[in-house]
Amino acid sequence: MKGTKTTIAALAALLMAGTAHAEPLKVGMITTLSGGGAGLGIDARDGFMLAVKQANNPDLTVVIEDDQRKPDVAVQLADKMIQQEKVDVLTGIIWSNLAMAVVPSAVAQNKFYLSVNAAPSQLAGKGCNKNYFSVSYQNDNLHEAAGGYATSAGYGKTFVMAPNYPAGKDSISGFKRFYLGDVAGEVYTKLGQTDYAAEIAQIRASGADSVFFFLPGGMGIAFMKQYAQSGVGIPLIGPAFSLDQGILGAVGDAALGIKNTSNWSKDIDNATNKAFVETFQAEYGRLPSLYASYGFDTANLLLSAMGKADVKDQDAFRDALRAADFNSVRGKFIFGANQHPIQDIYVREVIKEGDVLTNKIVGTALIDHADAYASECVM
Amino acid sequence: MTMNRETILNIILAVLLIAVPLIAQAMDEPFIITLATKVAIFGMAGVGLNIALGYGGLVSFGHAAFFGIGGYAAGILASHALNYEPIMSTPFEINGTTQMIVIWVVALIASAVIALLIGAITLRTSGVYFIMITLAFAQMIYYFAISWPAYGGEDGLSIYVRNSFPGLNTLDPLSFFGLCAVMLGIVLAFSAVLIRSRFGLALQGARQNGQRMMAVGIAPFRVRLVAFVISAMITAWAGALYADLNRFVSPSMMSWHMSGEIMVFVILGGVGRLFGPVAGAALYIMLEHLLGSTFEFWQLPLGILLLVVVLFARGGLIGLLAGERKHA
């Protein structure tokens, strides 16, 4: 009899341990699912939902809404998520301007925000918040790594180019922070510009030995195609955004050989990443992109915290998030003091695997890299 | 005066607009209140445009510029006040403010000055040229806002805390809705009085026959310019409220999509109808809300529906429900 009793007690204890954290948690995902930038949001969503599906945790509910890449729509969706859906955690925003519109007021209303992509400098420095976590990076990171790579590759006259908007200016200053050579020319293009003939002519005439460009989305596709046709041939360096899986197919062979900096790549050698790439491909019939990897990591971070604490106990849940006790597709994963990752940033090169264009890691640009704003952050 | 069908319809619309948020409050659905606030604000922007477009026949495809100017008036003044930075210190100090009334006055003056400048040039043209040149000016202001770093550029400007109005907790959704609804009411009343005034008659006369107006000694250009400026001011006022609704402004408030949307509200509801823009905004926002959460390609049925309305329901929603407009 005694034996049975202990068994029951043990079972009860086990059940208690099991139920202690089995409080329901609701996540609101606001991301771009329609219009020109939809590819990025769809990737982030699919990566996130893949992890959710694999975990099969009945206590986790996800609500997904389309922000149409419009800041005012994003703000209203955030209001809806908070007021009507009563979510505990928000995530999903791709673009920095939308993040700036949504995040400060969401965290002020005591919601957690986990960024799957956008991480503007304002939220990393003075505007940091204990409820805001960036799983992806800080916006400047990949540009800084490109600067570091250009320096270590021995370039001394780099032509730099970005669209004329805040993220573009941040990218150029991020690049310059780690670039020690001279700037052969600096050009700000119109946002959404599609013809780069004028800029390419300037690059050709500048006598540069390398070109750093940050042109997200369709702008980058247009630039790389035209650059390849122009026969200028000065090596291109960029952050991974313009050479990511989602758009490589549209750039075609014009992208071959371009060096780009990224904190993730499908050939990072660890079991989690291998499984992620395989299952993503099996589930959706395409290779995962950077954004898919961020979405996947974000969901797994959230699930790991759910296993440790109840989201209603904000302090405990926050500590659980900070611990980042999950298997990241990037291998190790540590948050810095401002809750942005401290991570290695790789140099990738665009290659062809059979018929498919993809990236291969060829080196490491920065090791255990934190962002430049962490010191300004007071929590 | 006996009530015609349109007046009855207007009353029903007004009652609905006020009743829905109250019911939502009772049922603890605060997001419905936010949607109703959006309807009131967009309705107000549309009422502004309707003065130029509906009564004056001036198809402005650039009213988003004024909407944005109103928004930036709120954003800029509030950001200076919240950061304790004076807007200018020489020759005398001007500080920011979080008082809505001051913000509205600034929004009205700023939009009036800019509308006067734009109107003086654009009203020399007519027809499609007018449509396109108003678009061009809006695009100029849009690109200026994107590349101007001082107030956030494309990132926009966060207000963090809604600006204040004496005796009101503006952060409470229902109170803020009430404020917007009252402003909409004021604007509607003003618009109703305006079109019945001598000025309003001159404006409608200038739309139908500019030459005849000149013959009776009224300069259509001046009448149109005044109408354009008034129209812009009302839209800017709505913009200031919209900034407070979202606690955020960005250049996207000035994009040509926004101009198109404000125009859609007016046409969908019924051009030159007093309550047309309100009805149009309500229908559009309802569709966006219902379709958006059910179907990934929700803009497809929205487009088809819009098309059907234009092709088969002439005179917009009000026209459909209240019949042809009676010509004065």
Place this chain on the structure above:
Amino acid sequence: MFSLFLEQLLNGLQSGVMLFLMASGLTLVFGVMGLINLAHGSLYMVGAFACAAVAAWTGSFWLGLVGSLMAAAIAGALVEMIVIRRLYARDHLDQVLATFALILIFSEGTRWLFGSFPLFLSVPDVLSGTVVMPGGFQYPIFRLAIIIAGLTVAIGLFLLIGKTRLGIRIRAGEADRGMIAALGVNIDRLYTIVFALGAALAGLAGAFVGTTQSVQVGMGEPVLILAFVVIVIGGIGSIKGALIGSLLVGFTDTMGRFLLPIGFEAFFDPASATAIGSALASMLIYIVMALVLFLRPSGLFGTEA
């Protein structure tokens, strides 16, 4: 520096010629039918997607080009018969709203069919590479080809309108709609043909541009606004105006982006010079348009509206 200047002039010409393909269809439709068509950019997108899809399927860019012409013309004819036809008698407002709705339908429909990721379309091998131009700079062959193709289409269009029976009818339709009906011309068919012709030109532009840019949903919108700027500057309904307007906008935009930041360096430090110069460059064509309309309210070659 001088060869850079020459190269930029050529770039301006190429961008102008490309704009002309868009603007000519737009202005033709307006001139003959009095219709404002905001969905013209969608037909451009249809052309680009059709070219990319056919090229991917057959492996031939040239078949893709044929596909783009056909797809855009067919889409144009269908849209005209189903929707546009009902709009001729309406005011510009209804036309704006209906064609705004068509943009939504085309964009989301295309995304439904082709997915949310940009498609691949590249320059055929024959036309890839560069040639050395007089002045000593290298210039992409494909851009030269675009200039030649665009100018050929322009000449063809002038001949079509000036010399053929269809052209006579089109001109007659511009002058007096009642008259040509009285002369026994099938107006419905004429309008469908004109609309399909405009659509085909837009589709062709989309296919060309798709090889150097990104084939994605929404690609038609920026170029649509530019095309409207062009036809308004040139005078709505005037093919000649569209040509002059295209070149003016092409040159202004290209040279502005190139020269303004350099010009401002005389007054400011380089960083603010590029910032101010680029900001002004993005506003420049709209400033030019406002200036033209200030001086000539009906555009350069427009008749009083």
